[in-house]
Amino acid sequence: MRRMPLALWIGLVLLAGLALVLVWPLFGDLPHPQQGVLLQMEGKRLVAPPYRPGQLGYPLGSDLVGRDYLSRLVYGARMTLGIALSINLIRFAGAVPLGLWAGWRRGWAAAVVQAAATGFGSIPALVLVFITLRGLRPLLPGDNAWLIGYVLVLGLAGMPRIAEQVRRRTQEIALMPHVESAQAVGAGTLRILRRHILPVMRGDLLVMVPSEMAWVLMIMAQLALFGVFVGGWVQVETITENIYIVEYIPEWGQMLGANRQFLLQYSWLAIYPGLALGITAAAFHLLAEGLRVRGLRR
Amino acid sequence: MRVLLQLWLSRLLMMLTAGLLVVALAWLPAGIEWIEDLTPEENVPASVRVEPMQPFTVRADPGSAEQVRVHWSWRQYGQTVTGYIGELAAGEVLLRTHEWRGSDYVEVTQPLLPLLRERMLVSLELLGVALGVGAAVGILVGALILRRGLVQAISVGVSVVGLALPEFVIIIMMHMLTTFSYRSFGVRLYSVLGPAAGERGWLPPLVALSLGPMAYTARLVATALDELMHEEYIRTARAKGVPEVQVVMKHALRSALARVLGGVPTMVNITLSSLLVVEVLTNIHGLGAWLMQSYDSAVIATTGLVFCLWFGLVDGLANTLRIVVNPRLKEGS
Numbered sequence: 320m321r322r323m324p325l326a327l328w329i330g331l332v333l334l335a336g337l338a339l340v341l342v343w344p345l346f347g348d349l350p351h352p353q354q355g356v357l358l359q360m361e362g363k364r365l366v367a368p369p370y371r372p373g374q375l376g377y378p379l380g381s382d383l384v385g386r387d388y389l390s391r392l393v394y395g396a397r398m399t400l401g402i403a404l405s406i407n408l409i410r411f412a413g414a415v416p417l418g419l420w421a422g423w424r425r426g427w428a429a430a431v432v433q434a435a436a437t438g439f440g441s442i443p444a445l446v447l448v449f450i451t452l453r454g455l456r457p458l459l460p461g462d463n464a465w466l467i468g469y470v471l472v473l474g475l476a477g478m479p480r481i482a483e484q485v486r487r488r489t490q491e492i493a494l495m496p497h498v499e500s501a502q503a504v505g506a507g508t509l510r511i512l513r514r515h516i517l518p519v520m521r522g523d524l525l526v527m528v529p530s531e532m533a534w535v536l537m538i539m540a541q542l543a544l545f546g547v548f549v550g551g552w553v554q555v556e557t558i559t560e561n562i563y564i565v566e567y568i569p570e571w572g573q574m575l576g577a578n579r580q581f582l583l584q585y586s587w588l589a590i591y592p593g594l595a596l597g598i599t600a601a602a603f604h605l606l607a608e609g610l611r612v613r614g615l616r617r
Numbered sequence: 618m619r620v621l622l623q624l625w626l627s628r629l630l631m632m633l634t635a636g637l638l639v640v641a642l643a644w645l646p647a648g649i650e651w652i653e654d655l656t657p658e659e660n661v662p663a664s665v666r667v668e669p670m671q672p673f674t675v676r677a678d679p680g681s682a683e684q685v686r687v688h689w690s691w692r693q694y695g696q697t698v699t700g701y702i703g704e705l706a707a708g709e710v711l712l713r714t715h716e717w718r719g720s721d722y723v724e725v726t727q728p729l730l731p732l733l734r735e736r737m738l739v740s741l742e743l744l745g746v747a748l749g750v751g752a753a754v755g756i757l758v759g760a761l762i763l764r765r766g767l768v769q770a771i772s773v774g775v776s777v778v779g780l781a782l783p784e785f786v787i788i789i790m791m792h793m794l795t796t797f798s799y800r801s802f803g804v805r806l807y808s809v810l811g812p813a814a815g816e817r818g819w820l821p822p823l824v825a826l827s828l829g830p831m832a833y834t835a836r837l838v839a840t841a842l843d844e845l846m847h848e849e850y851i852r853t854a855r856a857k858g859v860p861e862v863q864v865v866m867k868h869a870l871r872s873a874l875a876r877v878l879g880g881v882p883t884m885v886n887i888t889l890s891s892l893l894v895v896e897v898l899t900n901i902h903g904l905g906a907w908l909m910q911s912y913d914s915a916v917i918a919t920t921g922l923v924f925c926l927w928f929g930l931v932d933g934l935a936n937t938l939r940i941v942v943n944p945r946l947k948e949g950s
Contacts, residue, residue: 326777351674358669386675440882441635441932445890446924447642449909450917454645457652460685537783541894544785545909553675556666567675582792590789597786604781615840
């Protein structure tokens with residue numbers, strides 16, 4: 320048996336850990352991610368949030384209104400990965416058929432896909448997405464409209480690049496003898512693409528999917544650092560008229576972006592979601608790299 | 618020559634299209650005539666009133682969301698965009714800010730391009746050093762893949778980790794390391810305040826920014842060398858008794874570098890994206906930080922254009938070099 324690449328091993332182990340985090344709320348006893356408390360007794364002292372990691376039974380500390388940070392991070396994994404998956408789904412659902420069709424048709428169709436990929440590729444991805452989302456923000460009032468806009472913009476921004484990769488690969492596969500044979504016996508375009516080209520491309524897609532997932536998570540984290548994230552704000556008002564405005568939805572990007580200003584004061588508020596995003600992106604990168612190396616060895 | 622001309626014409630067209638896209642997107646907010654607030658007065662969005670010492674659960678009321686209607690005008694948008702393009706063509710883009718003068722809140726205008734030039738130099742310096750250091754170390758790390766054992770493992774490990782770890786995680790970890798070192802041993806490894814605190818402040822941004830290009834170059838070199846070392850001409854060189862170091866340096870690495878040039882545009886694209894994050898997190902007053910922290914559409918559009926220009930130029934130069942070193946490409950085949 321061939322030895323599995325180390326990157327693949329590490330990537331799989333990290334993703335197995337992530338899978339455990341995703342199912343943790345089903346089996347583990349976690350506090351509600353929205354449950355907080357504004358004052359607590361620690362011995363004879365009254366203490367206010369944010370509670371430090373380890374203080375008062377909060378393993379990873381709490382946020383500004385006393386919500387358990389571990390619980391928010393665990394629940395946040397579902398939301399964050401759900402958004403990243405939706406973005407990837409849009410990218411691949413649009414790019415794969417488009418790339419296959421352009422690669423098969425060649426001519427102007429291929430030129431359009433190539434031009435779109437070059438055009439979009441000539442602006443740094445973060446600049447393009449940031450400028451688009453910043454411009455669209457006032458035009459998309461409400462959390463739901465903003466979420467849809469965010470997912471669509473990130474999805475569409477990566478589509479031309481994937482379509483171009485698929486187009487190039489389709490053109491290579493289209494020259495293979497088995498495709499020529501299928502053409503010779505009169506197979507239709509759709510059948511050739513579905514039965515003869517797509518299966519050969521499976522290995523390439525298997526590398527592209529985790530790689531794109533990593534890029535999407537990275538760009539979500541980068542955008543969050545500049546205050547572009549999904550999820551709304553919530554106002555917590557005490558009976559003494561103190562007002563706290565904190566992030567509502569437990570989502571890693573929002574948790575990182577909303578708490579970046581506290582990096583020096585309450586470092587855990589930004590470090591944990593930042594690390595969660597970074598390590599998850601790294602896990603997908605390692606998986607893609609491992610699969611790529613395994614493919615090369617074969 | 619025709620191939621080069623075609624290349625630069627296509628790059629020019631690409632830069633122009635990308636530039637127009639950036640300008641159109643950056644000025645989107647300019648088309649808003651007014652925003653109508655339809656939220657009932659008594660409606661406080663997603664609010665919870667709590668008592669201290671009592672646990673509470675934050676729940677957003679779906680009906681309490683802010684309700685607004687945006688009135689958009691294509692005419693206003695078009696006028697603003699054409700006005701900006703006119704200012705840009707004349708080299709007279711203005712930065713409009715507001716400040717208090719006595720008891721009056723007045724609009725202050727100043728030319729944007731000199732400010733842009735100042736920040737551009739800071740960013741170019743950082744970008745140039747990071748790309749240079751990254752590519753040089755990357756070639757070395759990539760070449761080490763040919764060794765066996767621990768050296769090879771380190772080479773693969775460094776390139777994989779460099780690609781996988783986001784730049785903001787590296788900066789956060791470096792900040793934590795120097796804070797820990799200072800608190801525990803009284804040793805300040807580098808400053809967390811960035812270049813403003815002196816030379817030692819350059820280390821975190823340079824490390825964070827050069828790790829990506831280094832890992833990417835290492836991967837390209839390693840993959841190319843892996844294939845090239847099985848080529849006939851390498852076998853011939855070895856059979857003639859050429860020392861292994863010379864075989865790698867003179868024959869294999871030279872061919873591998875041609876492939877590295879093909880990966881330069883992707884590398885620059887990734888590094889330019891990282892530059893924005895690095896500048897903001899390490900307190901560098903460069904072009905990237907200006908773009909990400911400004912609320913002014915003129916600043917965003919102009920800095921966005923500069924990024925497109927940089928990318929187009931580097932892409933064009935990398936492809937020109939590829940054509941120059943590869944005779945087959947020069948003939949247009």
